[in-house]
Amino acid sequence: MQDMKEDIKNTINSNINEKFKCLETKNELLEQKLETQTIKINNLERTIRKKNLLIFGVSEDEKSYWDLEEKVIDIINNVINIKCDSNGIECVRRLGKKGEKVRPIVITLTTMGLKIKIQKNKKKLIPTPYYIKEDFPPEILSKRKELQMEVSKEREQGKLAIIKYDKIVILKNRNQQAEKQIMDKKKRVLSESPETSQSDCENNKDKQPIKNKTNSMDNFLLKKPTLQFPSKKFTSHPHDPRTTQ
Template identity: 45%
Template sequence: MAGDTEQLLKALERMEEKITTKINNNIDQKFDCLQKELQDMKILSEDQEKRMSLIEKQLREKNLLFFGISEGEKSYEELENKIVETINKNMEIDCSYRDIEIVHRVGKKDTGKIRPVKVTFVRLGTKIKILKCKKGFESLNIYVKHDYPQKVLEIRKNLQEQVKKEREQGNQAILRYDKLIVTKRNEKPLTNSRSNFVQKRPLNITPPNTKHTEENRNEHNTFTETQHNKKNKTMSYGIRHFMQNKNTESMTPDNQ
């Protein structure tokens, strides 16, 4: 009886180990599946976030923020008139109401604080022209800036310290949207690898002498004419040979 009991206990232990192993394997498989799904969701979320950022960038591409435009307008038309008149008076740019899609104040109204004006232009070219001539506003304490999303503004703010350090070292550093672009002081611009092998003729160098070109053309014509003469000579020789053979046959005794 004692031996049977020991065998039964061992059998139970083996069954317990098998069950435990199977349960653990199932848990591991489910965990791997969940981990893979989580990773796929993370990739999808990052992709959607990039797309949303790109869409937001495109929506703000034609926007400008005007700081320092005095408040007091009572209607949308008055605010629009302020923007158009400010641009036309202080810049060498012709801006009409047709060039503006929408204007509005940004933020909550607060006494003693002038809210910026966001302007959306119909064409990107109008925005670029204004940015090139924005120094015309400095005497009026009016400043023009890009309309960046809040996330990009935070990134640019954090990069300002790095920009300062790079410029102190003599390097050129600029912020382009949410990226820092640095050109080292002793860094030479990259050249095209093909430039070492392909050289274009400068404009101040005349083309090859036409005399040589004419001589080459004459040589080519002489060679072609010689080839034709050889060909005609061969054909003439073949015809003469054929006629001689024909005459010889006609003079044989059989034909007489």
């Protein structure tokens, strides 16, 4: 009887363990799928916001979409000094709910080239109440705030650290780059100095050409022998018929 109880208990435990294992594997698969879907959604959102810019400080007194678009085009043309018309803008809208504060404007541009031009010339907005920022998703904004402390620490150590999307990038110092270029030039000058080339020439002059013995022997063997006979003076004899006339 006791043995039967033990067997029943063991079978129940084994069944429970198997079910738990199945649940664990399913949970792992769901976590993997969720992670994959999250990465895809983040990439999709990044692609959607790729051509977006945020303009802050623009007074909120427009009465229609066309008024808002005209305001944005006017700032790009006359303040940032970049040619732009309605063809360069896909859409414009205010971000968030209307309240006491002036809401920023989200601009979606038609080309990345126009966005890069605006970003390069955004310093022209410094004397104005306007300023431009990238349009990041909320989770990226919170991550960038967390990274700001690390960036300030890196800059205190003399490093050129910046935040690129959601990562810290340390740029090379201009002084280090200049020193490296100078060292490379010095190395080239030393390797191509006239002293080394002159010594090479002198060494070449001191060296005498080595005669090739094998070639001289081959030439001797291949050369045709020439027979030389001693030259005799011909003397005529009185009884020689060749001398008779």
